[in-house]
Structures are given as C-alpha cells and as structure tokens.
Amino acid sequence: MPHRPSPPDHVQAARRAVRITVAAGVGFYPAVYALDEPAVALYALFTPIALGILSPLPGSGRDRARVVLRALPVAMALTGLGTALAVATAPAVAGMVLVGFVMSFGAACGPAPAGAAPGLQLFYILACFPPYAPDTLPQRLAGLLLGGALLVLCELLVLPAPPDVSYRERLASALEVAARAARASAHGGAAEPGRAAELRAAGQALRLSRLPPAVRPTGAGRTDRALAHTGGATRRLLDQLARAAEQSTSAPGGTPPKSPVDPVSAPLLAAITAECLAMAANLRGRRPVAGPEALEEVVEQFLTARARATLARDPPSSHTLRRQSAVLAEAASTVTARAALSIAIGGRRGVRGLPSEQLWYAEPAAVHLWLRRLTGNLTLRSVVFQNAVRTALGLGVARLVAGSLDLAHGFWVLLAVLTLGRTTAGATLSAVRLAGIGTLAGALTAGALILWAGEATDVYAALMVPVMLLAFTVGPIAGIAWAQGLFTLVVSTAFAQLAPVTWRIGEVRVVDVLTGSCIGLLCGVLAWPAGAATEVRRGMTALLREAAPLIPATVAATLPAAAPQASSAHTEGPGESEGIRWETRHRLRLAEAAYAQYRSEPATRHDDAPDWPAALNFAIHTLVGANWLPRIAARDLDREVPDALAGWAREAAESTANAATRAADFPPSGVRMPPLHIPYTTAPSPEAPVLPLLPALTDVENWLVTLRADLRAMSDGTPP
Numbered sequence: 001m002p003h004r005p006s007p008p009d010h011v012q013a014a015r016r017a018v019r020i021t022v023a024a025g026v027g028f029y030p031a032v033y034a035l036d037e038p039a040v041a042l043y044a045l046f047t048p049i050a051l052g053i054l055s056p057l058p059g060s061g062r063d064r065a066r067v068v069l070r071a072l073p074v075a076m077a078l079t080g081l082g083t084a085l086a087v088a089t090a091p092a093v094a095g096m097v098l099v100g101f102v103m104s105f106g107a108a109c110g111p112a113p114a115g116a117a118p119g120l121q122l123f124y125i126l127a128c129f130p131p132y133a134p135d136t137l138p139q140r141l142a143g144l145l146l147g148g149a150l151l152v153l154c155e156l157l158v159l160p161a162p163p164d165v166s167y168r169e170r171l172a173s174a175l176e177v178a179a180r181a182a183r184a185s186a187h188g189g190a191a192e193p194g195r196a197a198e199l200r201a202a203g204q205a206l207r208l209s210r211l212p213p214a215v216r217p218t219g220a221g222r223t224d225r226a227l228a229h230t231g232g233a234t235r236r237l238l239d240q241l242a243r244a245a246e247q248s249t250s251a252p253g254g255t256p257p258k259s260p261v262d263p264v265s266a267p268l269l270a271a272i273t274a275e276c277l278a279m280a281a282n283l284r285g286r287r288p289v290a291g292p293e294a295l296e297e298v299v300e301q302f303l304t305a306r307a308r309a310t311l312a313r314d315p316p317s318s319h320t321l322r323r324q325s326a327v328l329a330e331a332a333s334t335v336t337a338r339a340a341l342s343i344a345i346g347g348r349r350g351v352r353g354l355p356s357e358q359l360w361y362a363e364p365a366a367v368h369l370w371l372r373r374l375t376g377n378l379t380l381r382s383v384v385f386q387n388a389v390r391t392a393l394g395l396g397v398a399r400l401v402a403g404s405l406d407l408a409h410g411f412w413v414l415l416a417v418l419t420l421g422r423t424t425a426g427a428t429l430s431a432v433r434l435a436g437i438g439t440l441a442g443a444l445t446a447g448a449l450i451l452w453a454g455e456a457t458d459v460y461a462a463l464m465v466p467v468m469l470l471a472f473t474v475g476p477i478a479g480i481a482w483a484q485g486l487f488t489l490v491v492s493t494a495f496a497q498l499a500p501v502t503w504r505i506g507e508v509r510v511v512d513v514l515t516g517s518c519i520g521l522l523c524g525v526l527a528w529p530a531g532a533a534t535e536v537r538r539g540m541t542a543l544l545r546e547a548a549p550l551i552p553a554t555v556a557a558t559l560p561a562a563a564p565q566a567s568s569a570h571t572e573g574p575g576e577s578e579g580i581r582w583e584t585r586h587r588l589r590l591a592e593a594a595y596a597q598y599r600s601e602p603a604t605r606h607d608d609a610p611d612w613p614a615a616l617n618f619a620i621h622t623l624v625g626a627n628w629l630p631r632i633a634a635r636d637l638d639r640e641v642p643d644a645l646a647g648w649a650r651e652a653a654e655s656t657a658n659a660a661t662r663a664a665d666f667p668p669s670g671v672r673m674p675p676l677h678i679p680y681t682t683a684p685s686p687e688a689p690v691l692p693l694l695p696a697l698t699d700v701e702n703w704l705v706t707l708r709a710d711l712r713a714m715s716d717g718t719p720p
Contacts, residue, residue: 061160416516
C-alpha cells in the first residue's frame, strides 16, 4: 500500500517549499535584473533546488545547514570538473560515469552522503553540457556559493525544520524500560500484564528502519558504529527480558506460576537494573561514562555462586538453571551495551577482557573504518554497489545520447534519469509513466503561457515565485506526475527570464524527459531489475551458510575438557573460527543493507515469504554465542565433562548447524528439528550413572534453543 502523507508531512513540505523558494528567488532576481549575469542566476537558482529538493537531506534545520556547508566544496569541485570536461562528448561521458558511481556509492557512508548525492550530481550535469565555456567558471562558482549561502541561512532562519528525537534519547528511554523489567524480575513473581508487550515495543522502536534517517547511527565512524552496537545489544536485552516476562506469566490452565526470588540471580538482576539506569543517564549527558568492569565483577560473583549451588546437597532444578542461564545472557547483553557505549560517548579506544572481535572498531583509525566500509561494499553482492553501477550506467548513456544527438537543454535528459530511476524495473516503469503524463501536462501549460505572455519577462518574473511555492509544496505530496508537471512550469518561467524562449521549450522538455525515462528504464531492466528482492534471498542464504559452522566450533571451544570431537564437516580450528566470524559479520552487513532496501521498495510481497528479520537474528545470536560462551565457560567450567554430556553437546550443535544449512535454501515447509533436552534433565534409570549439573551446558542449551527458534520463525512467522 503506498504511503499517504500525513498532515505533518504537508506542513513540512510547505515549510521546505518556502525556504527553497526564498533562497532561490533572492539569488536569482538580483543576478538577472541587477547584475545581468545569466550564469550566476542559473546556479543561484539551481543550487537551492539541488540541495533542498532533489537531495532529501535528513535532520533539523541546523543539521541540513551543516550538510549543505560540507557539500559546497564538493559541488564547486564537480562544477569545475564538468566545466573542463564539457570540451567534448567523450570526456564528459567518462566524467559522468565516474561521478555517478562515486556519488551514488557514497550512500554506504551514511544518511547525509546518501541524501546529498543526487543534488551533488546535478552540479556536474549542469556544467558538463555545451557550450564549452571555461571562462564562465568564476560566474558559475559565484552563483553556486550565493545559492548555497542563501540556502544555509534559510535552513537556519526561515521556518527551520524541527529536530527529531535523537537516537541517544530513544536509546535512553529503551534502557529505562529494560531497567524496570529487570528490577521486577529480581523481585520474583509473575510479570505485570503488558510488561512483555512494552519491552517488545521498546525494542521495535530502536529498529533503524523505523527511525528518521537523520538519527540513524549508520555512519562508518567509531561513534556511529558504537552507538549502533549499543542499540543492537539493548534490543537483544529487551527481547530477552520480554521472553522471561512471557515465561513467568505462562502456565498450564492460565495460572501464573509462583516464582520465588532466586538468591543467585537477584544480585545480577539488580546490577543489570543499575547499569541500564546509569547508561540512560550517560546518554542524557551525565559524566563520567564508566566501562563494564563493575558489572563484570558481579557476573564473576554470579558464576561462582551458580557453580557452588550445583555442588550443594540440594542442587537447583533444571528450571532454575535455565532461568539462571537466561539471566546470564541478559547480563552479557548489558555488558556489551555498556562496553560499546563507553566507546561511543566515553572516548575509549578499547575495553579489556571483552572478546576483541566484538569491539573490533574501537582501535583502528577513523580512515581505516571508512575504508573498511567502502571496500566491504565493493562486491556484486552489495545493493549499494548495484545501485551505484545502475546510476552510473544510466547517467553515462544519457550523457552520450544527449551529446551525440545535440539535444537542446540536454541536461534534462540526465535529470530525468537521476530523478526517475528506481531500484526495480517495475517501480521505474511506474515512475516513468506518471512522469510522462505530468511532463506533458506541464509542457502544454507552459506552452500556453508563453504564447500568451510572449516576451513579457515581467510576467514570468511575477509567476516564478508562486509557481515554485506550488511545485515544491504539492509535488512531494501529490506524487511524481504533479512534481514533473509543476517543475516544467518552474524551469519554463525561469529560462524565459534568462533568454528569449518560444512555446517549443515545453516540447523540448517533453522530448528530453521521455528520452531520459527510456534510458533509465532500459538500465533498470538490464541492471538488477528485481532490485533487492533477489539479493535479499541470496544474501540471507550466504549468511546462514556462513554462520552454520560457528555453532559446532563454539560448542567445541566452550567444552575444552570434552573428549576429542569426531571429524565433522563443520569442525573448524581456532584460527578458522575467527575467520568465519569476520566473514559472517561481513555477510551480515550486506544482508542487512539488502533487507533495508527490500523494505523500501514498493514490490509485491508474498504471504509465504521467509521471515528475513529472523534470519538476521539467527546470525546475530550465533555471533553473540561464539563471542561469549567460550569466555564464560572458561571461568565457569572447572570439572571434566562426562562423555554423555559432551556427546549430547556435539550432536545438538551439529543438528542445529545442519538445520541452518537446510534453512539456507528456505524450503517452503521450513526445517524440522527434534526437541532439545539436556541429558540430566531426564531422570536416569537405576542402572545409569547420575550426571552432574553443569551450568555451562545449560548456557549452551539456552543458546541452541534460541537459534532453533530463529530457524523456525523463518518459515512459520512465529516470534523468534
């Protein structure tokens, strides 16, 4: 179902239209009528349009002004490059392909570069067309700077966009919800009605796909990576607390079970509560920002107490052990969140004791982090790379056609490719059809206006401002047809003031837009026409297959006292396991990007489509276990593991890994897995030896149960 703009969207569109119109008009009119500088006027007009309308810059007025200031040097460089390469069609086409790819590929660096990219490409497009006039470069740059400066002032002073709720504030609120749930869990008893729903809603509110682009921590720098890591760990904590709340309120017959206070878990839950509240305060500005050392001390005490309890005369039940294992998993998520937050806002360059793979981004220089993000997307399996290639191909072909056919106002051909191209061929066709209708209507209206007004420039001067206000208000809300039609009127009234025009200018625009539309549609058909629909499946398949070998490798590392493991296709050495973790994280980032684009595409969804978030959760939970289980077991497991228990752990890990490999093909019927029961939860026969209670094995069981739930959710849609 298409998104319908809400009343707040209408207000924001009107406010933006006022800002852009003021910035464009204040620069355009003096340049035309006082200075008689058409080149200055053209760039003063199109700079606010490029960076204000064509570029969906995220954030408040202050945020947008900051992005515009940073974009101006790039815009000047692109204008200079386009002016120099306009000497002939061949260099102009080569430059267009390079600029189109680089600017589009910059989307990998975060929402600000992604938002500014379309507008920045317009500066090269404007400059690379004949006439070849390098002597006009100073006037072009002057108009660009004038329009950019006016846009910055308007973003700050003229009906500035209000700031969004920051990611830090959203994260602080979610941590407070987690603190309340952890405090209640420490006191025992059934959870309050609605507690689980509140926790899950708080976790969903942190999903990047549900946040405004300006507040998403998706940059390649250390701070954004650490904030995103904190948010991911917090979402995992909220999900774990929600699962515990659901279990505490479920019982046969609907009667909530009585859950006494667990003296082993209560201190750790209290520490989790205090840590969540402290992190919320840090996110709101309280200093200093501590590391996870204090919570880790409580975890050490928990592990000691838990191991001592299993050796007591009256050992805990299997239910209590599972609950303690769940609390330990909650503590691991909290430790991860605290460690990542100490890097994000505390300035740390590392955290001792934690798995180095978890916080790998803490020590490398910022340049290394940015290069890693870019090189990681230089693959055919990256939707960012695919989009950049598609855009560069379309713009290059459009520039070649416009130059070879010597089309008047040929930059409109490239502008059509730039604005009408979509990530799927179907969406592009829909946009092209609507754009053609709108452009034709706008051209007929413009032609009638020019026939009536003739060379009376004062008429066009009087009409340009109200037409711009109407176009920039109605266009973003009413759709592509209205946007194209009204923009045709804008450029017609503007060009009529720069040079004498005839009614045929509307005809030229129709031809150029249709030419660009056909080129964009052709490129959309030839280059990844299905968009992310195919790539998301391919990426999830690769992700599951890459993550599967980590499961038996993690269990082998968790039980070092176990007998040597039989040969297995999934067995990996320590060095190989570390390499698999790196590759799994790489596959996870590509799959997340593909899923994010998939969600944004208006493609037809099928009810039987796999639950892609469950596949992502499976990989995330696999990595979490691979990082934490061996570390916990090294401090918790000081007894030799009996062969029966070690064999169970190996078989359960292999069974789960094989299920993940089968699930990678996403069979329609899903994957079936036998129940997972640790051997000592079943009463042994009189002849069978009594198996010792090993908390580390309960941790393994809890982890494998979570992974299996994710695999089942991929096909049946149940919550993971």
